[in-house]
Amino acid sequence: MDSTATSPPPPPTKKPLKNPCNLCQSVRAILKRPKTGQQLCKECFFHVFETEIHNTITDNKLFSRGNRVAIGASGGKDSTVLAYVMKLLNDRYDYGLDLVLLSIDEGITGYRDDSLETVKRNRDQYQIPLLIISYKDLYGWSMDDIVKEIGRKNNCTFCGVFRRQALDRGAIMLNVDHIVTGHNADDIAETVLMNILRGDLPRLQRCTSIITNDTSEDSSGIETSKILRSKPFKYTYEKEIVMYAYFKKLDYFSTECIYSPNAYRGHARVFLKDLEAIRRTTIVDIIHSGEALSASVQANESTKLPTMSNCTRCGYISSNELCKACLLLEGLNRGLPQLGIGQTTKIRRMHDAAALNSTLASGLSVPNPTASSGTEESPNGANKESSSRGGVVVTHIKDLERLTTMPTLNTI
Amino acid sequence: MVDSLKIELQFSGGMELLFDNQKAIVTQVPTQFPLESSASDEKPHAANIKDLIGWMATTLLKERPELFIGPDGSVRSGILVLVNGADWELEGELEYELEDGDEIVFISTLHGG
Ligand SMILES: [Zn+2]
Numbered sequence: 001m002d003s004t005a006t007s008p009p010p011p012p013t014k015k016p017l018k019n020p021c022n023l024c025q026s027v028r029a030i031l032k033r034p035k036t037g038q039q040l041c042k043e044c045f046f047h048v049f050e051t052e053i054h055n056t057i058t059d060n061k062l063f064s065r066g067n068r069v070a071i072g073a074s075g076g077k078d079s080t081v082l083a084y085v086m087k088l089l090n091d092r093y094d095y096g097l098d099l100v101l102l103s104i105d106e107g108i109t110g111y112r113d114d115s116l117e118t119v120k121r122n123r124d125q126y127q128i129p130l131l132i133i134s135y136k137d138l139y140g141w142s143m144d145d146i147v148k149e150i151g152r153k154n155n156c157t158f159c160g161v162f163r164r165q166a167l168d169r170g171a172i173m174l175n176v177d178h179i180v181t182g183h184n185a186d187d188i189a190e191t192v193l194m195n196i197l198r199g200d201l202p203r204l205q206r207c208t209s210i211i212t213n214d215t216s217e218d219s220s221g222i223e224t225s226k227i228l229r230s231k232p233f234k235y236t237y238e239k240e241i242v243m244y245a246y247f248k249k250l251d252y253f254s255t256e257c258i259y260s261p262n263a264y265r266g267h268a269r270v271f272l273k274d275l276e277a278i279r280r281t282t283i284v285d286i287i288h289s290g291e292a293l294s295a296s297v298q299a300n301e302s303t304k305l306p307t308m309s310n311c312t313r314c315g316y317i318s319s320n321e322l323c324k325a326c327l328l329l330e331g332l333n334r335g336l337p338q339l340g341i342g343q344t345t346k347i348r349r350m351h352d353a354a355a356l357n358s359t360l361a362s363g364l365s366v367p368n369p370t371a372s373s374g375t376e377e378s379p380n381g382a383n384k385e386s387s388s389r390g391g392v393v394v395t396h397i398k399d400l401e402r403l404t405t406m407p408t409l410n411t412i
Numbered sequence: 413m414v415d416s417l418k419i420e421l422q423f424s425g426g427m428e429l430l431f432d433n434q435k436a437i438v439t440q441v442p443t444q445f446p447l448e449s450s451a452s453d454e455k456p457h458a459a460n461i462k463d464l465i466g467w468m469a470t471t472l473l474k475e476r477p478e479l480f481i482g483p484d485g486s487v488r489s490g491i492l493v494l495v496n497g498a499d500w501e502l503e504g505e506l507e508y509e510l511e512d513g514d515e516i517v518f519i520s521t522l523h524g525g
């Protein structure tokens with residue numbers, strides 16, 4: 001609303017402009033940039049914000065002309081602004097990209113169902129086709145089902161593992177070359193901090209790269225599909241994303257997930273904000289530290305990632321016989337939800353024990369780890385269909401034929 | 413002299429969830445702080461945003477004030493504030509002296525991605 005509404009409009013040219021914009025000098029500034037301290041008017045802010053993202057995209061050569069790019073869309077502020085800006089830059093600079101929205105329906109009543117309504121409005125507002133894929137369809141379990149089964153402890157583990165695979169599955173269904181996500185500079189700094197605190201160096205490496213097509217188990221691509229992932233907002237501050245959405249009046253959904261207070265990230269976040277209040281450059285400093293550390297990790301042989309093959313059950317890239325999602329599902333379907341939570345060696349031991357138990361108890365056919373490991377390593381994943389049908393009862397990707405006929409590709 | 417200021421408060425980005433899901437509240441804020449009812453030994457002064465935040469936390473918030481106000485009496489980190497359409501960091505932040513008719517916006521950055 002107009003701030004001058006309650007007082008008579010001041011005569012022009014009388015008073016010097018309060019807080020003039022540092023760029024155009026002629027309009028009142030409305031934002032102090034967290035990165036630089038620069039004060040900008042609305043139009044100059046829009047211009048600078050969009051241009052910096054354009055520069056990030058071109059400097060890092062994120063896309064090539066003709067690429068089909070999926071925007072991971074949750075309906076939240078980051079992905080809503082990302083969809084808006086991707087569309088705008090694709091038109092303005094003629095990137096020649098074919099954009100689609102890809103949303104994951106985790107099946108969380110009162111949260112995801114509402115946020116998906118926002119994504120559907122974005123689809124219409126930005127005229128970008130939308131695909132929604134659900135945990136229920138992919139895995140047979142919604143998050144509501146999972147929480148009913150296992151309670152609220154560890155449910156974020158399930159959700160995180162399932163989401164990553166679901167995005168890849170969706171990307172394959174959409175035949176895209178590339179997935180962009182809305183991770184911003186603040187998110188990345190938080191993740192760097194959390195990975196350092198947990199001593200998770202492989203993840204540290206992944207979270208700092210602007211573009212990845214690595215093949216580690218719970219990171220992005222499926223080896224055979226060569227789907228790239230990138231973060232065009234890697235250098236974009238959360239404050240500016242929120243201010244951009246506010247001043248552009250973008251329609252986004254802002255309710256916290258009802259199952260995930262994510263206490264650990266919350267603490268990292270508050271800690272970073274407090275540091276930032278003292279030292280303006282904290283966010284970029286931490287991202288740079290993460291990059292420097294991952295460079296030295298890369299140089300160190302001992303931290304190399306294990307050799308990758310394909311999950312014997314679903315074909316997803318994995319360093320073990322079963323990928324993490326299949327392991328978690330096996331636990332769920334057998335009523336042993338602890339399976340797959342915690343340390344890898346422990347998981348594998350539990351998996352072997354569970355496989356043995358269930359074979360004895362119910363006669364379920366479970367691939368024998370020693371017999372199958374040599375034969376299932378198809379380099380192109382071509383035999384994943386046959387291996388998942390070979391008498392295995394628990395499958396989470398319910399055959400790719402079914403997936404391709406899933407009816408939710410809402411073209412406009 | 414007026415004894416209260418008309419202030420329009422607006423909430424966005426999930427902030428409204430703390431204020432009965434209201435997107436905007438027009439309210440009357442005392443012109444002078446500290447209030448007589450408070451035990452504060454602060455010197456009397458004209459209402460500023462810091463006073464407003466404390467006043468909102470005690471009079472408007474129904475629950476969980478820690479999601480709005482920090483231990484230092486400012487908003488919790490991650491909440492953006494706009495004064496008459498501009499970033500409060502350009503307006504003196506906590507020290508900004510309220511004027512009759514001001515419009516103050518609170519935006520949460522903490523919700524969702
Ligand atoms: Zn300007």
Ligand SMILES: [Zn+2]
Nearest residue numbers: 311314323326
């Ligand atoms: Zn699998």
